[in-house]
Amino acid sequence: MNTAIMIIVVLVGIGAFFGVVLALADKKFAMEVNPLIQEVEEVLPKGQCGACGFAGCAKYAEAVVEQEDVPPDLCVPGKAAVAAKVAELTGKKAGASVPRYAHLKCRGTRTAAVMAARYEGVPDCAAAKLVQGGPKGCKYGCIGFGNCVRACPFGALSMGEDGLPVVDKSICTGCGKCVSTCPQALLVLQTFDAPVQVECSSHDKGPAARKLCKNACIGCGLCMRSCTHGAIRLDRFVAVVDTEKCRDCEEPVCLAKCPTKAISQMIGVRAAEKTA
Known part of the structure; x- marks a missing residue:
């Protein structure tokens, strides 16, 4: 009994000693933080x-x-x-900043995109992509498990009923966290003054792309040839808009010419800029 008491006393004493030593060391070596x-x-x-x-x-x-x-x-x-x-x-000088928001370059919804397989693994886009590029027939499209939604630190993204993430432009800060998280590289930072955007990232040839998703860009080039500002080009069978050249046309011809409506007008973007 006496031995047990002695052990406890010794341990308490050792603990108290090291506690005092650490407190003194902390006080002596503490670094002053600039307020x-x-x-x-x-x-x-x-x-x-x-x-x-x-x-x-x-x-x-x-x-x-x-x-x-x-x-x-x-x-x-x-x-x-x-x-x-x-x-x-x-006491420094701040430069001019250009507000941006995250934009999804895919319209491969549940009703538009063909499913090639049934995925029953971890509900994670990166994990699903490891299994034959994901469950969708289009291997360039949104996988739809919401990695970008979970990555957003400001709650600006949510999963829509059609299986694609939805960006709230009035909340999105353009930090780019979702952009770096998407394993398909489908999210881009878009300026608020961009009039139109191609909402497809498929590099499949026209017939194959249309077979896998009815909203796909088929690379026909009609939008490119109709653009009077030379703002559209084709990159491996998909149209790409140069936002530096694109102008806010009253009635964009490229929208009317696109047979699959893969080009969308950025409706409501300017109103979002005012509230951002």
Whole structure:
């Protein structure tokens, strides 16, 4: 009994000793944190998206305060408002930012796309792709298990009833987290002033693409030849819009010419920009 008590006393004593040693060491070697770093971090949106190029908001706050060459406008989700606040706190100059949102370049819905197989594995796009490129016949289309939805730190994406992710442009910050998550590379960051976009990414030849998805671009080139601004080209059997050349036509001819309606007008985008 006495032996057990002695062991307990010794262990408590050792614990207390090391506790005091650690407390003294912490006090002696503690590093002073620049209070400005905390002020900058507080104005950041806390999405931890990494769009700034740093591992989270805290790291960016530290870098923009302590490193002269780190600009104050790297926070993509914060847009111009946050950039202005960070610039004011750090005494740096913020550049002009162009608002963007995530756009899905696929319309392979449940009713439009042909299913080639039944997938019963882990409900994950990357995992499904490992099994013969996914369950859809079109191996370029959205697999539909919502990796992008789960990756969005701002809740701007949701899965639609048709099996494709839906982007809420009024919430989307353009951080690009979903873009890097999609194993099919179907999500792109789109500027709010782009009038039209091709909503297909299939590189199959026309007949094969149409057979696998009735909404597919068949690479016929009618849109390209009808565009008076030279904003459309063909890249491996799929049309691509150059947003730098594309103009806001009153009645885009490319939309009327497309036989599968694979080109869509970005309706409501400008209204979303005003609320962003």
